[in-house]
Amino acid sequence: MAAAVFHQSLGTFLPHGQANVASNVPKLNSKCFKVEVGIFRKKSPRSRNTSIRAIQSSSSQTSVVDPILSPSINTSDDSQKKQNEAALILIRHGESLWNEKNLFTGCVDVPLTRKGVEEAIEAGKRISNIPVDMIYTSSLIRAQMTAMLAMTQHRRKKVPVIIHNETEQARVWSQIFSEETKKQSIPVIASWRLNERMYGELQGLNKQETADRYGKEQVHEWRRSYDIPPPNGESLEMCAERAVAYFKDQIVPQLQxxxxxxxxxxGNSLRSIIMYLDKLTSQEVISLELSTGIPMLYIFKEGNFIRRGSPAGPSEAGVYAYTRRLALYRQKLDEMLN
Ligand SMILES: O=C(O)[C@@H](CO)OP(=O)(O)O
Known part of the structure; x- marks a missing residue:
């Protein structure tokens, strides 16, 4: 059985030997952790799931029809690109144990609270009808837990599979040898570049006690100014440099x-990405606050990002104005699953 390698920048599977994955591993240039990319196995264009074929036949040229199974998706096909639209979902992780304790967290790797688990599940319900072909998370467990818990609610019931490419052995040992199983999997790529901003010497300190000690204004400046870093930490601008660069280099090509x-x-890695998507100024981003458990939806179309989700809506219907294609996808899911 021939293995195939998941090629991160192409977002597809190449036969082992053709994909120089090592050259794709970015150099780490600062504080926090892990490398990204990994292996996965190539899907077979021939063996398709019948029920999915029903969806494809209704809307064969669009990306919202579960393209991971669509043989017509080809990254080098320009005409395909022009017609594609793709969904982009952003989720801030649910409440963590340090959110609960009101501690500056940054790159410290703490898990979700029970409330955070529930928020992640609730977020998953809101996006359960939106197709997901690839998942990106930070290297931190609270974001990864959120992604995994959210996907437990997804109606397509594909299984998120974390891509491991830290070493050749990790890559080889995590191969999947069933075409059917691969088709029912979603690659999950973790990157430290999506981590929370590094909070420097504030990490682990209590937010209220820090405000009492250094003054409310000073702490507010550390927390919400655009270009003033906390002591030995990252400003939002510095966080944006690596998070937005990663978004442009690795994620936009998948959407395209x-x-x-x-x-x-x-909160902050997503604020910097939203600043880029919504073309916010450094003044405007200061007042952008993201709630936990409220996913936001963007549609990528003809090179533009169109915001469809409001962070404030109380329910799925209130949150998203579906595009015609998303509505069609949902209708087909209803037909398939009910
Ligand atoms: O502590 C942190 O890492 C962040 C997010 O919880 O805090 P802030 O609200 O200051 O951005």
Whole structure:
């Protein structure tokens, strides 16, 4: 059985030997952790799931029809690109144990609270009818838990599979040898570049006690100014440099090729990405606050990001104005699953 390698920048599977994955591993240039990319196995264009074929036949040229199974998706096909639209879902992780304790967290890797688990599940319900072909998370467990818990609610019931490419052995040992299983999997790529901003010497300190000690204004400046870093930490601008660069280099090409993408990350890494998507100024981003458990939906179409989700809506219907294609996808899911 021939293995195939998941090629991160192409977002597809190449026969082992053709994909120089090592050259794709970015150099780490600062504080926090892990490398990204990994292996996965190539899907077979021939063996398709019948029920999915029903969806494809209704809307064969669009990306929202579960392109991971669609043989027509080809990253080098320009005409395909022009017609594609893709969904982009952003989720801030649910409440963590340090959110609960009101501690500066940054790159410290703490898990979700029970409430955070429930928020992640609730977020998953809101996006359960939106197709997801690839998942990106930070390297931190709170974002990864959120992504995984959210996907337990997804109606397509594909299984998120974390891509491991830290070493050749990790890559080889995590191969999947069933075509059917691969088709029912969603690659999950973790990158430290999506981590929360590094909070420097504030990490682990209590937010209220820090405000009492250094003054409310000073702490507010550390927390919400655009270009003033906390002591030995990252400003939002510095966080944006690596998070937005990663978004442009790694994630936008997937959207361009028609893949529907979910990103589970953090208050500040997502604020910096939203600043880029919504073309916010450094003044405007200061007042942008993201709630936990409220996913946001963007549609990527003809090179533009169109915001469809409001962070404030109380229910799925209130949150998203579906595009025609998303509505069609949902209708087909209803027919398939009910
Ligand atoms: O502590 C942190 O890492 C972040 C997010 O919880 O805090 P802030 O609200 O200051 O961005």
């Amino acid at each position: 090729s028609g893949k529907n993408v979910m990103i589970a990350a953090h």
